[in-house]
Amino acid sequence: MTTTANGALPRTNPPLVPSTPAGAGRWVWPVDGEPAFSTQRVQAIQHRLHEHPLMRLPALADLAQALYPTKQCRFLGPGARPDSAFQHGDADTAGRTIEEVFARIEEPGSWVALYNVQTHAAYRTLLDEVVGSMRPLVEAQEGRILQVGGFVFISAPPSVTPFHIDRENNFWLQIRGRKVMHVWDAHDERVVAAKAREDFVVYGGLDAVRFEPGFAERSHVFDVGPGEGVYFPSTSPHMTRSDRAWVRPGDGVAVSIGVVFYTEATRRAANVHAWNQLLRNHFGRTPQAPGLSPWLDRLKYPLGRAFIRLRHRMRGHKLQVGF
Numbered sequence: 001m002t003t004t005a006n007g008a009l010p011r012t013n014p015p016l017v018p019s020t021p022a023g024a025g026r027w028v029w030p031v032d033g034e035p036a037f038s039t040q041r042v043q044a045i046q047h048r049l050h051e052h053p054l055m056r057l058p059a060l061a062d063l064a065q066a067l068y069p070t071k072q073c074r075f076l077g078p079g080a081r082p083d084s085a086f087q088h089g090d091a092d093t094a095g096r097t098i099e100e101v102f103a104r105i106e107e108p109g110s111w112v113a114l115y116n117v118q119t120h121a122a123y124r125t126l127l128d129e130v131v132g133s134m135r136p137l138v139e140a141q142e143g144r145i146l147q148v149g150g151f152v153f154i155s156a157p158p159s160v161t162p163f164h165i166d167r168e169n170n171f172w173l174q175i176r177g178r179k180v181m182h183v184w185d186a187h188d189e190r191v192v193a194a195k196a197r198e199d200f201v202v203y204g205g206l207d208a209v210r211f212e213p214g215f216a217e218r219s220h221v222f223d224v225g226p227g228e229g230v231y232f233p234s235t236s237p238h239m240t241r242s243d244r245a246w247v248r249p250g251d252g253v254a255v256s257i258g259v260v261f262y263t264e265a266t267r268r269a270a271n272v273h274a275w276n277q278l279l280r281n282h283f284g285r286t287p288q289a290p291g292l293s294p295w296l297d298r299l300k301y302p303l304g305r306a307f308i309r310l311r312h313r314m315r316g317h318k319l320q321v322g323f
């Protein structure tokens, strides 16, 4: 691992080294080629982030120590299942320190996530480079990239990250170990109802987002190892699992990172969700989801934006990230 004399994390990233023609000079690139990449489609991607020293376990342990005081280390209790609530806390459920958690991270069932790693300067630089690899493709479709973040998941099989949705677009990259990832289309209302999606985007609750038997067959399934990943758009339901049987000697820890970002398009969609929620809850309408009609979205965007800010000012409703 590259560290300074006092053990601090490196402040600069190593130069990009071409490994394949498609990935030359880039951290992330589309498996299906550039013309096929769509920000609205769940699809496989390739990456080289597993080669970066900041992604090794000792560096992540240092990062966890830096993030722990700000409650950005998140812990999931043992026995999580796909249909569990995705409720994580800021303390280990067994009462261990973050150092103890990492010292025993290879114990089967371990699970810790590092949230908002962009708050650390070296990781912010790296995340910007990762998204920068895809910036021309993304911005041609979604307008400017507004905000980049990173979420690192460290676990020892068997582990499950329960079914949930997020606000951001996501380059989800496997760094070490193996995982199976299920991802559903963002507009699949048989999996997550439009109202549940709106409520999550506007209020942040996941109470109505739960896995049910029969959902799995509607999902895209990716069996990913180091160098492989999945792109999925904002509000695509997803969950992951790993199994003891996949563990090779000396490789008992799985690490993944979600490199996430907002764009002008995700911001427009969030405000359309807010207007749709008003129409649904107060006027009994069944509004069209964002992304299906550009002209309707253009009409609803300023209305939703004005409504959500008025409600924030007048009634103190928390303004969620992404607006």
Ligand SMILES: [Fe+2]
Binding pocket: 164, 165, 166, 238, 258
């Ligand atoms: Fe997620």
